[in-house]
Amino acid sequence: MATEMESALIFLGTGSSGSVPSMSCLIEPSDPPCSVCTQSLSLPPQSNPNYRCNTSLLIKYYSQTDATQKYILIDAGKTFRESVLRWFVFHRIPRVDSILLTHDHADAILGLDDIRAVQPFSPTNDIDPTPVYLTQRSMERMETVFPYLVKKKQKEGQEIRRVAQFCWNIVAEDCNQPFFASGLKLIPLPVMHGEDYICLGFLFGNKDRVAYLSDVSRIPASTEYVISKNGAGQ
Template sequence: MGLSLPPDQNPNYRLNTSLLIDYCHDDGTHKYILIDVGKTFREQVLRWFVHHKVPSADSIILTHEHADAVLGLDEVWVVQPRNDRNEIHQIPIFLTQVTMDSVVRRFPYLVEQKPEDGDEDAQAAKIDWKIIEEDVDKPFVASGLEFVPLAVMHGEGYICLGFLFGRRARVEYLSDVSRFLPKTEHGKKTFFVHNLCSDN
């Protein structure tokens, strides 16, 4: 079929895997958390943020450093919260040290918090980089919601993260998996048993 059909009719037309979580706090306020911003991120935002009336993203979590997870970082400024003077608010991005090292090489201007090539009129994302651990015993909190990292193999010798999250119902999100690590299997069973015994 190739390019003969428009995107909405083409079964081979796909964008990069990503997840948008709409987390409603007890006081009724909504926080929007993104997992992964791949190379098709801008198109996904134009397509779905407007359609679902998502005003911005409050936090971003990265599973790994491949193009399908991080190459949209250059467009993050488009979804950052703004104040009434249209000034961009800083957004936390959670990632492993391995992914951070890759981001530093690919997007030095994002890490340095200044526009590329010294263009002072250009938009530059304001990012708070937060290093997370590849360990199921070390959860972290993004926009008020707790996430438990789940380390999985993404091809031999390469670790990617999935995440366990949710309060009343637990959700396990795994985007790129070839094999489960024993500690992740053990961690999943532990959390599942805990969830069955919990009132939350």
């Protein structure tokens, strides 16, 4: 486990959209049974490499600028709550400072409602909103899927409900337009997630460079060039 003055990458999930074990494999087992899903139940999740939640990464980033620890979350999918119980507790992660969304599919966004559990409690929602960085396409999806999480003017007499508080920030699908999240510089890495859909990866790191790509069927030449030019591992 990293010390308080170190940075680290914590993989909250490396599984498919349906996660592992597959429900269908367990309720309608094949003959012979699927070995991966069977093995995924043989040990507790914390010590079982075959038990996998939706793909997600937590960047534990020590900021030299203000000498504070930052926690940057990439994607909050359907299994986010389970990932918090499994890994936030184990690694003593107290909060989330910023959120990056790679795309707007269920396995990347449907856990956003549970972010309120890692935000300070206020019965009037009087807290600093968590910055979220996403593309314009994903923002439009948020307005449809989570209208109550997209800030709207409170109607007169409307009851205040405790929901996650976010500050939405649009980023470009362009390697040449980097942005900062909690003081960390990130370069968007557009990749194809099927030939009709663009998903973002991210390039980051100062001493060590990291290229994070979660959902990708093809890497465009322009994105591949940026990764190779910056000497990043994947």
